[in-house]
Amino acid sequence: MRLTQREAPPADLLITGARLVDGASGLEGVQLDVRIVEGRIAEIGPSLTAEGVETVEADGLTMTPGLVDPHVHLRTPGDEDEEDIASGTRAAAAGGFVTILAMPNTTPVVDSAAVLNGLVTRAAEQAVVGTGFFAAITLGLEGRQLVDMADLAARGAVGFSDDGRPVERAGMLRRALQYSAVTGLKLSLHEEDLSLTAGAQMHEGAVSAELGLHGYPSIGESVMVGRDLQIARYEGAPLHLCHISAAESVAEVRRAKELGVEVTAEVSPHHLCLTDELVRDLDPSVSKMSPPLRSAADRAALIEALADGTLDCVATDHAPHHAHEKEVPFEAAPNGVIGLETAFAALYTELVQPGLVPLATVVERMSRGPAAAFGLPVPALRAGEPANLTLWNLSERWLVGPPYASRSRNCAFAGRMLQARCTLTVAGGSVAHRMAEVAR
Helix, strand or coil, X not given: CXXXXXXXXXXXXXXXEEEXXXXXXXXXXXXXXXXXEXXXXXXXXXXXXXXXXXXXXXXXXXXXXXXXXXXXXXXXXXXXXXXXXXXXXXHHHHCCEXXXXXXXXXXXXCCCHHHHHHHHHHHHHHCCXXXXXXXXXXXXXXXXXXXXXXXXXXXXXXXXXXXXXXXXXXXXXXXXXXXXXXXXXXXXXXXXXXXXXXXXXXXXXXXXXXXXXXXXXXXXHHHHHHHHHHHHHHHCCCEEECCCCCHHHHHHHHHHHHCCCCEEEEECHHHHHCCHHHHHHCXXXXXXXXXXXXXXXXXXXXXXXXXXXXXXXXXXXECCCCHHHHCCCHHHCCCCCXXXXXXXXXXXXXXXXXXXXXXXXXXXXXXXXXXXXXXXCCCCCCXXXXXXXXXXXXXXXXECCCCCCCCCCCECCCCCEEEXXXXXXXXXXXXXXXXXXXXX
């Protein structure tokens, strides 16, 4: 079992009158009822009835397949004051996610069977949505020695990543690709040339020059993307690229796909919606992350690549930090922002409403796209499928701020009005989240 979720009563629901959006199932905004029996979608159609079953009246609401996030930091083990499996998965459910994948750069690092087994056990007790765990590529994320990939794969790792750090040595990456290919699992790579980014605080450009902050050039990402894609092409091995942020990186991915390289790539909501202009406020809680917020031109390139499929999926890179860690001068603050609870609303507000990307495309890139990238079950609005779905109020406007389901509050969209709110999430056949107004 590569995804783990605590046992909960299976849902028996009749959801009436929702507008269904699931391109893969041929549903493009048609208004229908959905009947869920014992945690599975039993029937989709008009005017359904069910005696003695809880009914959710969803007129005016929109139903999509549940979302999947391939890049989350749960801070467990080691920093449970910032997040743990219970709080992180509650935040995921509140944001419409039914599946999340957690990164291994914890304390200790997930580079042994003992640590991985401990996480799977905790998830079976605490996770309200399906949760998978990456194992590290190298012991301690130090880039010196590969982990026992075969053993960790057998024990349920979903893939391998040294996220937070690149695999600096090309030979090490080549061997990692060879071993991971044997396991059938992907590498998920943090792309950064540390010799170009040492000491960087934000994107290198006009804003960094005006603020006097050391800049992280776009090529600090794209040269590593280019190198890794060349190695993957040579080895004929698949790989996944984390949080692409620069136009030059998009060009590398597009070129590699044209050459037949088996690559998938993700982009974050904050890189799709915000630019380095936000750093002018010097609030590290909302604008300091790695890779940094880029220029308007980079943002435009990312949006185009999301729309045309060059970028396969959206990933939040949800990175909680305790408030006191961020309440310091910008230069001293750690990188990272949370995003599980705001991801869909941010993209709906900033991409769908202005007409930049269709709603069906955003749904695909947040559900089927990430699931397919890692060979996970794809949520679908289809009779016979397990109930993994989300109900949205696309008309609701809300001010982002406390309280959060997450234990942390370093949100990139804090203080902003967003539109679209998750009202109900059914994950793995059980109700994982519901707003008070849809409770019966």
